[in-house]
Amino acid sequence: MNLIYQEGKDFAKSYIEPYTELTDKESRFPEESFKELGEKGFLKLLIPEEYGGLGKGIEEHAQACLAFAETCATTALCYMMHNVAVMCLVAHGSDELKKRIFTDIIDNGTFMALAYSEFGTGTHFYITEMTAEVNGDRTTFNGKKSMVTSASYASYYLVLAPSAEEGKIDNWVFPLESKGLSFELAEWNGLGMRGNSSSPVRIDHVTLDSSHRIGAPGSGSEQVFTVVAPFFITGLGAIYSGIALHMFAIAADHAANRRYPDGSTLSHIETIQIHIGEIYKQASAAKALTMEAARAGASGEADALAKILSARIFASEAAIECGRLAMRVGGGKAYNKALPLERLLRDAYAGQIMAPSADVLSVWLGKALTGQMIP
Numbered sequence: 001m002n003l004i005y006q007e008g009k010d011f012a013k014s015y016i017e018p019y020t021e022l023t024d025k026e027s028r029f030p031e032e033s034f035k036e037l038g039e040k041g042f043l044k045l046l047i048p049e050e051y052g053g054l055g056k057g058i059e060e061h062a063q064a065c066l067a068f069a070e071t072c073a074t075t076a077l078c079y080m081m082h083n084v085a086v087m088c089l090v091a092h093g094s095d096e097l098k099k100r101i102f103t104d105i106i107d108n109g110t111f112m113a114l115a116y117s118e119f120g121t122g123t124h125f126y127i128t129e130m131t132a133e134v135n136g137d138r139t140t141f142n143g144k145k146s147m148v149t150s151a152s153y154a155s156y157y158l159v160l161a162p163s164a165e166e167g168k169i170d171n172w173v174f175p176l177e178s179k180g181l182s183f184e185l186a187e188w189n190g191l192g193m194r195g196n197s198s199s200p201v202r203i204d205h206v207t208l209d210s211s212h213r214i215g216a217p218g219s220g221s222e223q224v225f226t227v228v229a230p231f232f233i234t235g236l237g238a239i240y241s242g243i244a245l246h247m248f249a250i251a252a253d254h255a256a257n258r259r260y261p262d263g264s265t266l267s268h269i270e271t272i273q274i275h276i277g278e279i280y281k282q283a284s285a286a287k288a289l290t291m292e293a294a295r296a297g298a299s300g301e302a303d304a305l306a307k308i309l310s311a312r313i314f315a316s317e318a319a320i321e322c323g324r325l326a327m328r329v330g331g332g333k334a335y336n337k338a339l340p341l342e343r344l345l346r347d348a349y350a351g352q353i354m355a356p357s358a359d360v361l362s363v364w365l366g367k368a369l370t371g372q373m374i375p
């Protein structure tokens with residue numbers, strides 16, 4: 001595995017692990033880890049070198065997300081969203097917008113988030129019921145986004161809204177301090193990913209000039225399907241692979257160290273060995289498929305989309321299955337939370353429902369493989 005993965009693992013040991021338990025227990029955004037993510041250069045991973053970043057791509061994105069998720073899924077998920085938003089700007093933003101935001105990220109450790117999903121359209125986040133009223137160079141927005149990870153902590157939010165171009169959508173950057181933007185933080189009470197702050201965002205007469213729009217009017221959908229989707233879906237594949245690998249590490253360690261009065265350990269029991277083998281197999285396959293998908297994406301191979309979709313579906317389901325088996329290996333100690341497996345299982349459950357959900361992606365995969373239009 002390459003450098004970014006190893007650097008991510010080292011970073012996680014020093015700057016994520018100390019906060020992981022509190023992040024879950026207190027439903028607390030991992031602010032300390034994010035401060036360090038800025039200082040150690042991870043927030044600029046995808047920013048092009050000419051803007052002062054590291055100029056990396058989808059493979060390094062996947063490696064960093066994987067490495068962080070092997071320690072803390074919440075931190076990895078918030079980080080992943082930032083990378084996706086950055087990448088969208090890299091691919092479609094104006095030079096002025098890139099300079100403004102990338103300089104802030106690099107100099108001040110600020111980060112980005114995705115405010116896409118709405119209460120009405122749910123998992124079909126590229127369909128928006130917001131309103132956008134154009135008045136010369138200024139557009140006034142009204143509406144509400146339902147679950148915005150890093151809400152109130154991120155400094156910039158990508159928002160999809162109807163375009164002046166009939167039937168199309170635009171992708172905008174809303175700065176945190178925009179007048180009319182407010183956060184319903186008390187609404188986040190996730191089963192897992194508890195430090196995410198994935199709260200509703202209210203957009204009440206927010207007015208922005210056109211410099212905040214990413215790309216040409218009406219190009220939002222193209223941005224979603226050519227940049228946001230591959231980076232987001234691959235990133236999710238990496239995160240759920242990381243959770244599955246973390247489950248393997250905990251279950252294997254527990255099996256080796258849980259001793260019975262006769263001196264034998266759980267590892268001596270054949271059924272446990274089979275469970276450990278199954279967890280390893282699923283977690284390794286999820287990781288291998290995700291890294292292969294990222295590689296295919298980076299090289300622009302013809303079946304990259306099918307691989308990316310497969311990796312994300314497989315990893316989400318593998319994480320839940322690994323969690324089910326790991327809880328069995330962990331027994332009463334896992335159930336009574338002496339091991340962090342129940343947290344990982346709760347985190348894993350987000351995988352199947354995050355948009356586009358595993359079910360929706362299964363439909364897309366079939367379409368991709370049979371040459372049909374997506375979505």
Ligand SMILES: Cc1cc2nc3c(=O)[nH]c(=O)nc-3n(C[C@H](O)[C@H](O)[C@H](O)COP(=O)(O)OP(=O)(O)OC[C@H]3O[C@@H](n4cnc5c(N)ncnc54)[C@H](O)[C@@H]3O)c2cc1C
Binds near residue numbers: 198355357
């Ligand atoms: C931890 C977490 C973090 C999140 N962070 C963000 C974020 O940062 N930004 C953001 O914009 N959103 C975010 N979301 C929201 C998420 O991406 C989804 O949009 C949201 O979970 C959809 O919820 P819903 O109940 O409205 O889904 P619904 O649309 O009501 O779907 C309910 C179920 O029906 C299934 N379903 C619906 N339509 C179809 C179909 N056509 N075919 C097959 N199955 C279908 C779905 O798979 C799902 O399981 C986050 C969600 C979670 C859990």
